[in-house]
Amino acid sequence: MKLQEDIIFRIPKEIYSKAIDCVNNAHPYEACALIFGNKEEIKIAENNYRYEYIGMKFICIESDNKSSIAFLIKNEEKLNTIFLEISKNLNMKLLSIFHSHPSGNHPSTTDKKNMKMLEKSNLNAFRYSIWTIMDSQDKSMKGYIYYNNEIYQIQIKREN
Numbered sequence: 354m355k356l357q358e359d360i361i362f363r364i365p366k367e368i369y370s371k372a373i374d375c376v377n378n379a380h381p382y383e384a385c386a387l388i389f390g391n392k393e394e395i396k397i398a399e400n401n402y403r404y405e406y407i408g409m410k411f412i413c414i415e416s417d418n419k420s421s422i423a424f425l426i427k428n429e430e431k432l433n434t435i436f437l438e439i440s441k442n443l444n445m446k447l448l449s450i451f452h453s454h455p456s457g458n459h460p461s462t463t464d465k466k467n468m469k470m471l472e473k474s475n476l477n478a479f480r481y482s483i484w485t486i487m488d489s490q491d492k493s494m495k496g497y498i499y500y501n502n503e504i505y506q507i508q509i510k511r512e513n
């Protein structure tokens with residue numbers, strides 16, 4: 354998988370620890386969350402931009418479902434309801450769809466299908482969302498984005 358160096362997801366320490374709590378509370382199931390914040394487009398040269406996603410709000414979605422991410426993705430309406438509530442009240446953009454894996458943090462075949470499906474859906478708010486995946490064991494996190502019919506890994510930077 355190619356690394357897209359021009360997309361940086363900045364995640365403050367508080368968000369990171371909320372993600373860890375969300376994953377620990379969901380155990381032994383998959384955790385699922387949405388991350389909101391701001392997007393900045395920084396011009397680095399002519400026709401060349403860097404995109405910075407700045408995480409500001411972490412919404413852990415509680416679920417009794419074994420696979421909450423699958424549930425959420427299949428329920429576009431629910432996804433949209435959560436999104437509308439948050440964006441209206443906080444005036445932030447949706448940056449990322451977060452979930453955990455029992456081990457590892459690479460997108461599964463199903464994740465890849467869902468990334469593609471969501472990007473091609475009518476839910477414009479979810480376009481160019483970063484999929485963040487946390488390894489439940491070592492709590493390491495990686496980010497991915499789907500565009501131009503391809504999945505790229507993006508850079509995650511932990512901020513203090």
Ligand SMILES: [Zn+2]
Binds near residue numbers: 422454460461486
């Ligand atoms: Zn997954």
